[in-house]
Amino acid sequence: MSNDSPIDEIQFGVSDRGVATVVINRPHVLNAVDPASHDRLNAIWDSIRNDDRVRVVVVTGAGEKAFCVGADMSANAVDKTGLQYWAELDPNGFGGLSLRTDLDVPVIAKVNGYALGGGMEMVLGADIVVAAATAQFGLTEPRVGRLALDGGITMLVRRIPYTQAMSLLLTGRKASAEEMQRAGLVNEVVSPPELDSAVDRWIDQILACAPTSIRAVKQMVSRTSHLTASEARGMRLPSVMAALDSEDSVEGVNAFQQKRQPVWPGR
Template identity: 80%
Template sequence: MTDQQTDAQPDEVRFDIDDRGVASVVIDRPRVLNAVDRATHDRLNEIWAAIEADDRVRLVVVTGGGEKAFCVGADMSADAVDKTGLEYWAELDPNGFGGLSLRTTLDVPVIAKVNGYALGGGMEIVLGADVVVAADRAQFGLTEPRVGRLALDGGIHQLVRRIPYTQAMGLLVTGRKAPADELQRMGLVNEVVPAADLDAAVERWVEQVLACAPTSVRAVKQMVTRTAHLSAHEARAMRLPALMDALDSEDSAEGVAAFQQKRSPVWPGK
């Protein structure tokens, strides 16, 4: 199934859902290294909202079109550069860059398929993902200070929470680009593979997610996203909707039955 496109330069964000429930989101603006302008940002927000409303979706793979870039952040040739820093700060999207970097309402896992440069807002999109698989040629960085800007859409605050402080600060105060293998050593990237093997590597991760009960995966994502500010004891006590659904789901019954019958489960997804 292919999603109906809107009038916001629809060919520049490709979105479809396959028959397994895997959604694909591609920022397809290779002529500007998949930089995001206002229309692209708005379209991405529409897509994330559509995914949240669609119970068929089990996970999302987000990537960039072409071979050079995942996303290099805001389109510096677009209208964003006409605003002052204060104006830009005042208009920040609560969901973060690309509608994803700070989003807390998306209850399915997101795999970032990083095929090239992930810089500025592109790095923030990576920080909004749950699993990161990168080509060995990929480079990452919150490069905003090098053009007198700041990574305000989650970059600064997320990075220091995801990797050790000195490693995060080493990236933040230099604005430098770091290769994929260095980010893997820091703990931000799950797997680095040759560019030719990127599709196959992502597919392995997809298959591993699909092997799990959809209700369990949704519960895990919701529990992690919505309890990050709590202690482990406080978090365990939260009766979140996806958790309660998973505990009393057909998936739960099917998982036990399949184990007892020594067969692969066929998940009802509810």
Template identity: 75%
Template sequence: MTTSVDERVDTVTLTIKNNVATVVIDRQHVLNAVDATAQARLNGIWEQLEKDPTVRAVVITGAGSRAFSVGADMSASAVDKTGLEYWASLDPHGFGGLSLRTSLDIPVIARVNGYALGGGMEMVLGADIVVAADTAQFGLTEPRVGRLALDGGIHQLVRRIPYTQAMGMLLTGRKAGATEMQSMGLVNEVVPAEELDAAVQRWVDQILACAPTSVRAVKQMVTQTTHLTAKEARGLRLPALMAALDSEDSAEGVRAFQEKRPPVWPGS
């Protein structure tokens, strides 16, 4: 069954169609920078999607062709806070409600169409798969304006790419192109800008080809066990894992294999 929901509130859009949610930050006049209103809206979207069992993949991007997001809106009054005031007010889920979020069991694909700087880069670090236009630029540039990437940037980057590569970016605030970030292991695929949507769709289709319960279990197992050894992690009876092991999806997968046909996933 095909369902479609469209909402537009506070310059952030959510579209749900064919089990895929698309989140677009549409503040092109400030290169899709996020202010307090947009931050709250993004948090609300993630909370909504966490409760929607029909959504099997999420794509997040920025409107237009210039920027994914350049992070915090430096023109907004929120940046008038002192460094200590800003640190005390940090969102527990990180920038955009995504960079440190561990409660969203749905795969997130970052469609990086341009600049992903500061908080924008932090949101990329909160994604599971990153597909970028060859013109995209990445960076945690906060030190160049006397700030720090405290919303997940510093702590996530050193966990996602090799230490010296991460420190080379963190200590200089420099920008890096999509191809360089792919060589570091952060970006899955780099394509010409005009091929970006097709590339993202290929990744979405591959996710949708898998059992929904299996995908949710994988995501939950990864996000909930990164602090454990592999042996300790294997022993956890996480809710999504137990649901997947006892699911109709599991039975359908075996039947489809035996009958030499594509599976039709019940999603439960």
């Protein structure tokens, strides 16, 4: 892995295959995010957005106990009023990810443990969720007098059935990985020792596709959700136009006709 972050609490690198890995490395606080870590995460997502080498991102937490339990309330501005907190919310959401709409590469959340509060919101900002069977999910903010304003309240009811979403939002309870898979939020649940290999399988399937097609799919989904299907099809989005006129599209047809695996130019 290259491009390791000099900031140990947020580890970042990009492999030769174009797989970016983002690790919240604060296991001493169950990977809770403090303001400095949040800023670093935002900067990392910005760099990924501008790096054509990156084809897929895996975000996870260090250790075996937690993906992320949200804001570090021991270090965060807990002395601020709710209104002050609301006024200073990041447009990109928690961890710079939960509400971000300008990231045109797939994000896989590798949920190795607790995904609570803002950590659950980061999961909601991902495209594919692979979880250890021991993982637990929850928007626990009401239990400390807070609100899941970084996408938790608004996005959960769009991702899973209303009554199941409200059963979490109105209780602040924790739900198992199996329950979240049944609800449709989690793609795959595996035993903890199998988590890495399960994520690798998803990565391989994404890398088998044309990079320009994947970027176009992600951009079209993220930027047209407010439109009808017909209106969305007519949008001349940059990544869609690039994919339609790409070397990838030529290589894909040639490989199919020649009965071989494609070698994607990525442009």
